[in-house]
Amino acid sequence: MKSIRLYLLLILVATLVLVMFVSLLKGYQSSIETAQQLFDERLINTAELIASAHIGQNTVDSTQSPTSDYLFFQIWDANGQLLTRSKTAPHIALSQFEQGFYDVNFKGFRWHNYVHPDPQFERWIIVGERSDVRSSMAEDIVLATILPAFFGIVVAAIVIWWLIGTGLKPLKTLSAQLSSKQADDLRPIELAPLPIEMSQLVKIINQLFWRLDQSFQREQRFAADAAHELRTPISALQIHLHNLRQTYGDNTEDWQLMQAAVDRMGHLVNQILMLYRTAPEQIAAKAEAIDLYKLASEVIARDYQQFEKRQQYIELIGESAQVYGHLFALETLLQNLLNNANKYAPSKGHIVIHVHPTEKGVRLTVEDDGPGIPPDQYERIFDRFYRYQNENSDLQLPGCGLGLAIVQHIIEMHHAEIKLTKSAFETGLKVIIDFPAVMNK
Amino acid sequence: MLLNSVILVLREVLEAAMVVSLFMAFTTVSQQARSFLLKAILLxxxxxxxxxxxxxxISNWxxxxxxxxxxxxIHIGIYVFLMGFLWLISxxxxxxxxxVKGMMMAxxxxxxxxxSAEIMLYISGFRSDHFLLQSVVSGSLIGLSIGVSCGIFLYHLMIALKPAAxxxxxxxxxxxxxxxxMSQATQFLIQADWLASTEPVWDSSHIISEHSLPGQLLYALMAYEATPTWSQIIIYLTSLLLMLIxxxxGRFSRAISHV
Incomplete structure (x- = not known):
């Protein structure tokens, strides 16, 4: 069902047409029968009138009298001699001499006759009229009552259309209110006056909003609490581990493994918190115009130390390019892409970031000269907790497999598109992200 | 005249409305666009x-x-395309x-x-007879409205069912x-004297008259005849059986391919 209004209009008008026309046809049949009875009575009256007027007893030539083409009369004596007739009537008797109605063919038409006995003068009076003319006259009378029904149905269809529209107005208002709501607006809907049929629906929607609101609040509280409760002990653990290594020396492999495990735990906690903080409703609600080039330079400057540590050459090429999005989410996206490039590019390797406006929006590319990823793994590396391990490399890199999952999550929220390909270097990965010019709010 | 026009137009419109509403319901149940059906109606x-x-x-041929x-x-053509449609979907x-679209459109x-040709010819036959034209046009409009309304009801009845049903x-x-x-095609062949006209097998006009509204509905649905001949009955049942086969x-070949 595409439209409730159209469905109701079609069904109601179809019902109206069926009920109205079928009853009209029934009425038509009985009206035609009544009209035929009236015409029969008129024939009887005409015969009686002719009898009482003593036509045929005089020498008056009735064939000269003006009569219509669809009426006739004949007067016969008891011996079967024609006494007189109307101009349209033949010289032969058009019916047998017995009182009653008869249908005969004459002059190419069907005629309905009445044979009337006149006992006073012992004669027979036959009057008749053309059946088709009788039917047409009867139909004309009945049609006059049917024709207004056509206009009535057209008027009814227009009125029904308007009435359905009025009846569906609260639904339209509800739909307008829902669509005009901001993503973070979870206040209950207020509709007044609310029809009984919709009160349950509005009640359920409001309950859903309330539950969503509660759930978002819980989630936000969890993110804030977790940030505090998990980060603090991990930081303390890292400090104590550092102190222990200072005290007892850090040459053993166990210390290094413990340090790597704690670092991975810290990274994992940070990534999970980022995933929660980049919720779609937050991105849509707090979207703004952001210069992606400027943001990339800020992220590089902030994390420059990690590139310097590995003596990597990082280059930002491009120009100012505005995207419409969430600052924190885009920052996280750049950070994750650069972290990956930093991890997988070799020491003294190259990382190049391009930001430039395109016809459809803004393109961001990040490429490195690391080992790269085989094309058949492009789809999988966006899966949560999936980590691609190069078979030819025994390099164990820290990470939890959430980085690119978060990147894809942020990309979907910004209605952007991501594509992986080989980098311009001999080896390595190139990540291409196309942002739309204006994010669809 | 009005009643005759209603019956004649209703009979023709019901037949077409039946085919159109069947396919419209099929596209709705299949969740597909139905603009091609509107094109077919116009064509x-x-x-x-x-x-x-x-x-x-053509009549002189x-x-x-x-x-x-x-x-x-034309009737055999409709049967063949409906059969093709059934063959494909089964x-x-x-x-x-x-x-599938081609079969439905054809x-x-x-x-x-x-x-529509029957209706146009019927109405144009009274063009010069102003005495009867009003009744004929009114009757045709009533017949058309009732036929289309029945089609709308049939369509909504079908889409109200669960998709599988x-x-x-x-x-x-x-x-x-x-x-x-196919039964109607047989009637035309009998009219053309290409098939021998035999005695009616039965007469059910006292139960349902061909000229009544239920009679017209049954005619549109299954070419109801109060006095059918053996040739009509045999061709009707053979066509029915062929479609069922x-x-x-189709079901059998699907079952084989699933094994």
Missing amino acids: GLIAGGAYAYFLPE LEGVGQEITNTI RDIVLPNRL AIILAISRE AAKFICVLVVIVGSSM VILS
Whole structure:
């Protein structure tokens, strides 16, 4: 069902047409029968009138009298001699001499006759009229009552259309209110006056909003609490581990493994918190115009130390390019892409970031000269907790497999598109992200 | 005259409305666009106009039985396309497959062209008779409105069913409507004297008259005749059986491929 209004209009008008026309046809049949009875009575009256007027007893030539083409009369004596007739009537008797109605063919038409006995003068009076003319006259009378029904149905269809529209107005208002709501607006809907049929629906929607609101609040509280409760002990653990290594020396492999495990735990906690903080409703609600080039330079400057540590050459090429999005989410996206490039590019390797406006929006590319990823793994590396391990490399890199999952999550929220390909270097990965010019709010 | 016009137009419109509403319901149940059906309806009306225009010439073909034979071919054509439609869907070839669309469009174009040509010819026959024209036009409008309303009800009845039940219901109706097309083709062949006219096998006019509204509805659905001949009954049942075989063979071949 595409439209409730159209469905109701079609069904109601179809019902109206069926009920109205079928009853009209029934009425038509009985009206035609009544009209035929009236015409029969008129024939009887005409015969009686002719009898009482003593036509045929005089020498008056009735064939000269003006009569219509669809009426006739004949007067016969008891011996079967024609006494007189109307101009349209033949010289032969058009019916047998017995009182009653008869249908005969004459002059190419069907005629309905009445044979009337006149006992006073012992004669027979036959009057008749053309059946088709009788039917047409009867139909004309009945049609006059049917024709207004056509206009009535057209008027009814227009009125029904308007009435359905009025009846569906609260639904339209509800739909307008829902669509005009901001993503973070979870206040209950207020509709007044609310029809009984919709009160349950509005009640359920409001309950859903309330539950969503509660759930978002819980989630936000969890993110804030977790940030505090998990980060603090991990930081303390890292400090104590550092102190222990200072005290007892850090040459053993166990210390290094413990340090790597704690670092991975810290990274994992940070990534999970980022995933929660980049919720779609937050991105849509707090979207703004952001210069992606400027943001990339800020992220590089902030994390420059990690590139310097590995003596990597990082280059930002491009120009100012505005995207419409969430600052924190885009920052996280750049950070994750650069972290990956930093991890997988070799020491003294190259990382190049391009930001430039395109016809459809803004393109961001990040490429490195690391080992790269085989094309058949492009789809999988966006899966949560999936980590691609190069078979030819025994390099164990820290990470939890959430980085690119978060990147894809942020990309979907910004209605952007991501594509992986080989980098311009001999080896390595190139990540291409196309942002739309204006994010669809 | 009004009642005659209602019955004649209703009979023609009901037949076309049945085919159109069947396919409309099928596209709705299949969740596919149905603009191609509207195109088929328009093409059918244009073809109907052309058929009505050339009918005096067509009638003179084949020693004066051109109209009857053309109508026979049209009815057999509708049956063949409905059979093709059943063959495809019973083998899981469904919309938006172009062949399925083609079968549906061809059946609608043929059904509407014949029925609309009949109506156009009937009304144009009274063009010069102003005495009767009003009754004829009014009766035709009533017949058209009732026929279209029945089509709307049938369509909504089918889409109100669960998709699986609706698909089965549509198949059953296609079988019944298809077989009725063959029965009507037989009537035209009898009219053209290409098939011998035999004594009626039974007379059920006292139960349901062909001229009553239920009689017209049954005529549109399954070519109801109060006095059918043996040839009509045999051809109707054979056509019905052929369509059932097509459906069952489709099911059988699907079952084999799933093993």
